[in-house]
Amino acid sequence: MLAKGSFWSRLISRFWVKSAVVPQNPLVELKLDLSRPIVYVLDQNSVYDLLSLQKVCRELALPDPYLPLQIHGTTLSAVIYLHDRYLFSKKPLQQEKSTYLQQYQQLSDLHLKYADLDVQLVPVTFFWGRNPGVENPRQAFSGNSNVSFLQKTWSILTAGNDHLIRFNTAISVKMLLGKNNDSTQQAYKLARVALHYFSTQHRSSRGPQIPNRKKMIKQVVASEKMQQIIKQQSLESGESEAVIGKKSHAYLEEISSNFSYRFLRVFRFILSKVWNGIYQGVEVNHAQAVREATQSGAEIIYMPCHRSHMDYLLLSYLLYGEGLVPPHVAAGVNLNFFPAGGIFRRSGAFFLRRSFKDNPLYGKVFKAYFAMLFKQGYPIEFFTEGGRSRTGRLLPAKTGLLAMSVQTFLDQPERNVMIVPVYIGYDHIMEVSTYMKELSGQKKEKESAWQVLGIFKKLQNFGRAFVNFGEPINLKQYFDQQQPNWREYALSEQAFQLQVNHLANNVMQGINQVTAVNALPLCAAILLASANYQLGKQRMLTLLQLHLQLLGKISDNTGMTYPKQSPELIYQQALEMNKFSESNHVVSCDHQQSTHLTYYRNTVVHVFALPSLLSYALIKLDSETNEDTEINIVQVIDLISKLLGFVEAEYFLKESSEILEKRVLDLLVEFKAANLITFDGNILALSNTSFLQVLSSHLSETRLRYHCVLSSLSEDLAHTDETLILATKNKLAGKSIEPFDEKVIKVFIKQLNRHNLTLLQVEELLTCLSVKE
Numbered sequence: 001m002l003a004k005g006s007f008w009s010r011l012i013s014r015f016w017v018k019s020a021v022v023p024q025n026p027l028v029e030l031k032l033d034l035s036r037p038i039v040y041v042l043d044q045n046s047v048y049d050l051l052s053l054q055k056v057c058r059e060l061a062l063p064d065p066y067l068p069l070q071i072h073g074t075t076l077s078a079v080i081y082l083h084d085r086y087l088f089s090k091k092p093l094q095q096e097k098s099t100y101l102q103q104y105q106q107l108s109d110l111h112l113k114y115a116d117l118d119v120q121l122v123p124v125t126f127f128w129g130r131n132p133g134v135e136n137p138r139q140a141f142s143g144n145s146n147v148s149f150l151q152k153t154w155s156i157l158t159a160g161n162d163h164l165i166r167f168n169t170a171i172s173v174k175m176l177l178g179k180n181n182d183s184t185q186q187a188y189k190l191a192r193v194a195l196h197y198f199s200t201q202h203r204s205s206r207g208p209q210i211p212n213r214k215k216m217i218k219q220v221v222a223s224e225k226m227q228q229i230i231k232q233q234s235l236e237s238g239e240s241e242a243v244i245g246k247k248s249h250a251y252l253e254e255i256s257s258n259f260s261y262r263f264l265r266v267f268r269f270i271l272s273k274v275w276n277g278i279y280q281g282v283e284v285n286h287a288q289a290v291r292e293a294t295q296s297g298a299e300i301i302y303m304p305c306h307r308s309h310m311d312y313l314l315l316s317y318l319l320y321g322e323g324l325v326p327p328h329v330a331a332g333v334n335l336n337f338f339p340a341g342g343i344f345r346r347s348g349a350f351f352l353r354r355s356f357k358d359n360p361l362y363g364k365v366f367k368a369y370f371a372m373l374f375k376q377g378y379p380i381e382f383f384t385e386g387g388r389s390r391t392g393r394l395l396p397a398k399t400g401l402l403a404m405s406v407q408t409f410l411d412q413p414e415r416n417v418m419i420v421p422v423y424i425g426y427d428h429i430m431e432v433s434t435y436m437k438e439l440s441g442q443k444k445e446k447e448s449a450w451q452v453l454g455i456f457k458k459l460q461n462f463g464r465a466f467v468n469f470g471e472p473i474n475l476k477q478y479f480d481q482q483q484p485n486w487r488e489y490a491l492s493e494q495a496f497q498l499q500v501n502h503l504a505n506n507v508m509q510g511i512n513q514v515t516a517v518n519a520l521p522l523c524a525a526i527l528l529a530s531a532n533y534q535l536g537k538q539r540m541l542t543l544l545q546l547h548l549q550l551l552g553k554i555s556d557n558t559g560m561t562y563p564k565q566s567p568e569l570i571y572q573q574a575l576e577m578n579k580f581s582e583s584n585h586v587v588s589c590d591h592q593q594s595t596h597l598t599y600y601r602n603t604v605v606h607v608f609a610l611p612s613l614l615s616y617a618l619i620k621l622d623s624e625t626n627e628d629t630e631i632n633i634v635q636v637i638d639l640i641s642k643l644l645g646f647v648e649a650e651y652f653l654k655e656s657s658e659i660l661e662k663r664v665l666d667l668l669v670e671f672k673a674a675n676l677i678t679f680d681g682n683i684l685a686l687s688n689t690s691f692l693q694v695l696s697s698h699l700s701e702t703r704l705r706y707h708c709v710l711s712s713l714s715e716d717l718a719h720t721d722e723t724l725i726l727a728t729k730n731k732l733a734g735k736s737i738e739p740f741d742e743k744v745i746k747v748f749i750k751q752l753n754r755h756n757l758t759l760l761q762v763e764e765l766l767t768c769l770s771v772k773e
Helices: 007-015 047-059 099-113 149-159 173-177 183-206 213-222 224-237 241-255 261-278 287-295 310-321 340-346 360-376 400-411 432-439 449-457 475-482 493-513 519-528 537-554 567-575 591-602 605-623 633-650 660-673 689-697 700-715 721-732 742-751 759-768
Strands: 019-022 038-044 069-071 074-076 079-083 120-128 163-167 281-285 299-304 328-332 349-352 417-426 464-469 534-536 581-583 586-588 677-680 683-686
Touching: 007 047, 019 047, 038 047, 038 183, 047 120, 047 149, 047 163, 074 099, 079 099, 079 183, 099 173, 099 183, 120 149, 120 183, 173 183, 183 287, 213 224, 213 241, 213 360, 224 241, 224 360, 241 349, 241 360, 261 310, 261 340, 281 310, 287 299, 287 417, 287 464, 299 310, 299 493, 310 328, 310 417, 310 464, 340 349, 349 360, 360 400, 400 417, 400 493, 417 475, 417 493, 432 591, 475 493, 519 534, 519 537, 519 567, 519 591, 534 537, 537 567, 537 586, 537 605, 537 660, 537 689, 605 633, 605 660, 605 683, 605 689, 633 660, 633 683, 633 700, 633 742, 633 759, 660 677, 700 721, 700 742, 700 759, 721 742
Parallel strands: 019 163, 038 079, 038 120, 281 464, 299 417, 328 349
Antiparallel strands: 069 074, 120 163, 417 464, 534 586, 581 586, 677 683
């Protein structure tokens, strides 16, 4: 019988308990079907669990767990629990006599009798606080949901406002039973599935126990591998092992985190006030894939893009709210200043220097600490680009920490490790003006407490933040595909680095595949693509509608998200950010605003890469036609194919499984539907050159960079890369509003494959990039 609860327990549940639900909308995210019966599966028959479940089910329009089900004249409980309640001592589980086995058998019998029946079993996990405890803890209760009534009451009193209810993917009883007609055997099978769910849930949401920092440092120094390093360093430097040991200890004090669950709870409460004060909301997408990965027992490495110092706090804050273990975060040692250093360290940050080259011992100590985190199963987060992007686009990956992660995995290939690409975006980034100054040559300002205070003075409504999780990359599956014999034969140094670079590129592509296109970048792209950076409001709205139509097509088979509101509402959201202005129904921006808007445009411009290249090809070929010639689809595809590889490399675009011809034809159909072109068979004609010009202009500065590099090469193929970069910078001066970034030029130069590049190829590419006036 389900626990009903006393007056006092109901009072406590109503006024003391504050529950967070994961996922926030189970009906949509877990695809629950309200037309089919739903039975909740719980670990324990606990009144506090049931009352909190009832409360959130009412809020989420889910069936009430206390209301019994009527299925073909049979009355069934809407809840199945594995363990009954008890006051003091835990009773051993006796499956044969258990209530849940009888309930499962009853469900099994009904499904065997009625072929159209398909009950959904929804496992629900309850977390009254998620402190995993510290090593060698002295505590009465450490995370087990099957506890006595007194233990549960104590947990509620101490952590009632830190309560998480996690709904899990529904299990179809019909699918689970299959064709087996043995109801008893199937009942045992259903019970095993439920037990597995709860054991993995608690592990994935609490994580491993938190190490005692001092003890952990001593263990790392005393480890066999570290002792070998100390002896070797002593022989090479002439210093005693004791001195080298003290240095190693000091380096670990500088590097290691001091994670505190209690601090995280308090700091998260403060952060929630900050987020609510400066952001209108944080939109999270595709977290369910990560939850499923952690539930499978995988160890997770989060690899997000890096746009702002806010990134360090945002992802940990969100992961905890999504019912996942906050990661240990790699942070630059430049952030280890008072008071930020202590806050970051106790939130899980560990610090590293920008370079290990001048201090081999430091590098080896850091690798030993990093390997320890990895082997203990702690989630780890590091930024793929190394530093924050000053231009808005993804930077080429820094592979140092990724190489350490891969090597640690290869040393223990039995581990289940997954890398999760993460896209982080904002309506407003507080550092953009600083980035523009740095790119114009101003020296980077060192992080300090005074700088933090300066930031807090500027806090205002910054719109929304966006976090999209990409498809997890399973390292075992990755190496099975890329290097089938990796388990039998160790990778050579060259093969290892090749795989790390390839994996890093896959991560970057994974990040861009889940881009969050939001209002300001979308309007910025349109405004910057317009003549003199101004256009009428109605034209802006019409172009927004066109871009939304294209996004609907482009987003197929990707995790990309984009606003679904009306163009008018999207425009108003962007206008509220005060990055451009409207006067007399004319939308415009001044020179400084246009420079800043390039940053926001660059965060999403890669999404429109193919439509932009297609528009450019149509305009270029149209300029070369006369009364006797027409634009042919074959010509369009040929021109795009010569440029697409360079654009895909610069913007980390994943190579499509579809052939280019089909992708172009699908886009041409969209263009025709938008009245941009007409075509009959293979012959094309332009209907709206003005709108095509806007789409083409999204990559105009990209093409300009390519043209500047190639024109320098046409003068002398023997130019060094450094000479090319300097010449390109000089040629771009006054022609581009986007601040110069040599990293982008280096990517194009690398793609040119200069060892085999001929003058004829250079001239051909220059022709592709030139349009007749």
